Amino acid sequence: MTKKNSLGVGVISLGWMGRLHTRSYKAMAELYPELDLELRLVLACDPVLENQQLATDVLGFEKAVSDYHELINDPEVDVISICSPNYLHKEIALAVAKSGKPFWIEKPMGISAQQAAEIAQAVNGKNIITSVGFNYRHTPAIEEARKLISEGKLGTITNVRCWLIADYASSPQGPYTWRYDRSKAGAGVVGDLLSHGSDLVQYVLRDAITSVSATTGTFITERPIPTKMGVGHTGWEVSDEMHPVENEDYVAAIIRTAGGVLGTIESNRVAVGPRAEYQIEVYGTDGSIRWNFEKLNDLEVCIGQDQGTVHGYTRSMANPNYPHFSRFQPGAGTSMGFDDMKAVECFKFLSGVLTGEQIGPSVADGWSAAEIDEAIVKSAQDGKWHNVHQVSGKITFAQ
Numbered sequence: 001m002t003k004k005n006s007l008g009v010g011v012i013s014l015g016w017m018g019r020l021h022t023r024s025y026k027a028m029a030e031l032y033p034e035l036d037l038e039l040r041l042v043l044a045c046d047p048v049l050e051n052q053q054l055a056t057d058v059l060g061f062e063k064a065v066s067d068y069h070e071l072i073n074d075p076e077v078d079v080i081s082i083c084s085p086n087y088l089h090k091e092i093a094l095a096v097a098k099s100g101k102p103f104w105i106e107k108p109m110g111i112s113a114q115q116a117a118e119i120a121q122a123v124n125g126k127n128i129i130t131s132v133g134f135n136y137r138h139t140p141a142i143e144e145a146r147k148l149i150s151e152g153k154l155g156t157i158t159n160v161r162c163w164l165i166a167d168y169a170s171s172p173q174g175p176y177t178w179r180y181d182r183s184k185a186g187a188g189v190v191g192d193l194l195s196h197g198s199d200l201v202q203y204v205l206r207d208a209i210t211s212v213s214a215t216t217g218t219f220i221t222e223r224p225i226p227t228k229m230g231v232g233h234t235g236w237e238v239s240d241e242m243h244p245v246e247n248e249d250y251v252a253a254i255i256r257t258a259g260g261v262l263g264t265i266e267s268n269r270v271a272v273g274p275r276a277e278y279q280i281e282v283y284g285t286d287g288s289i290r291w292n293f294e295k296l297n298d299l300e301v302c303i304g305q306d307q308g309t310v311h312g313y314t315r316s317m318a319n320p321n322y323p324h325f326s327r328f329q330p331g332a333g334t335s336m337g338f339d340d341m342k343a344v345e346c347f348k349f350l351s352g353v354l355t356g357e358q359i360g361p362s363v364a365d366g367w368s369a370a371e372i373d374e375a376i377v378k379s380a381q382d383g384k385w386h387n388v389h390q391v392s393g394k395i396t397f398a399q
């Protein structure tokens with residue numbers, strides 16, 4: 001059956017995220033039929049030959065190339081995913097913005113606030129719809145928490161705690177990938193994980209982080225050099241030769257928001273114990289909420305000062321009344337997963353492209369998170385509180 005809309009997709013880089021973006025595009029027709037959209041996987045780009053073969057032989061792309069300029073200039077490519085390592089974000093995003101094509105870029109947007117600003121400003125005034133990989137925003141339980149907060153159910157919000165504690169880099173034998181190179185990744189776990197936390201705090205509270213005081217550390221100071229490029233955090237072949245780690249394993253920051261909320265954000269990539277414990281807790285004068293990515297379908301809620309002998313948290317499981325849940329599962333109690341959040345992100349991006357309205361996280365949100373990262377790094381260097389530069393553009397966290 002002919003669809004009302006059709007778009008050609010180009011995906012740049014086919015590592016962990018490029019493959020996940022591709023799966024998300026492929027899922028749209030089934031999950032969100034109202035888009036009435038025929039998506040063609042026109043072109044993939046990756047310098048690694050195996051990834052090009054995977055693109056055409058397994059993932060379903062019509063063609064694969066090694067030079068991203070070719071992908072951007074292909075007239076059949078209408079929307080572009082940028083899933084490359086951080087140090088390539090700026091040059092690729094600026095080239096895509098010049099072409100005027102909508103793009104979905106992974107976080108952190110570049111390796112510094114300066115790079116993020118350049119990407120955001122290249123889009124300003126051009127009416128280009130964008131999306132940034134702040135996937136935790138889209139979790140149905142997080143959307144529900146945000147709704148409860150904006151309805152005033154927790155009273156006046158006083159403080160927030162958010163931590164992202166992972167073990168992906170906990171083995172000293174873990175390869176020295178681009179993630180540990182300051183010129184390729186930026187500020188280590190600050191950009192990699194904490195940027196998700198900053199965005200989550202700003203999104204859930206609809207409030208901007210305005211100042212920070214922080215400390216950082218690197219606990220595993222050298223790693224073995226890989227012999228060959230791999231995918232994601234592990235699964236890279238390594239040699240016996242070691243390379244110094246150039247960026248942060250750990251960060252802790254105290255924060256203040258424009259609305260007067262106080263809080264802490266913390267992240268560790270070398271913890272032993274938690275696997276991907278990404279948690280946010282919001283406290284108000286009449287209640288609080290807690291959410292942990294490791295149990296992403298659960299929202300813990302306590303409302304009211306005194307519920308008698310049963311006072312405490314109610315565990316609310318994601319259910320068809322939560323936004324987007326029923327796209328994935330028909331009944332409460334059946335779990336959604338990480339990839340599903342990316343599918344929601346894809347839907348918001350494509351809806352934006354079709355309607356001309358910025359719905360998902362924008363490059364202005366990506367720039368905002370990068371400015372928080374920058375203020376944190378400066379504070380860790382000089383031990384002082386730093387104001388966060390407030391950005392311009394189509395910020396969506398407060399919408």
Ligand SMILES: NC(=O)c1ccc[n+]([C@@H]2O[C@H](COP(=O)([O-])OP(=O)(O)OC[C@H]3O[C@@H](n4cnc5c(N)ncnc54)[C@H](O)[C@@H]3O)[C@@H](O)[C@H]2O)c1
Pocket residue numbers: 012013014015016017018045046047048051066068083084085086088106107108133134135192229230231232233
């Ligand atoms: N949103 C999230 O939760 C999340 C999770 C993981 C990674 N990320 C982000 O996604 C991005 C990619 O991370 P990843 O884990 O997929 O990395 P990865 O190491 O798995 O993959 C990187 C890919 O980039 C390719 N590449 C290298 N040089 C290139 C070039 N010149 N042109 C095109 N492609 C090139 C590599 O061949 C590889 O396939 C990073 O910015 C990262 O921070 C986001």
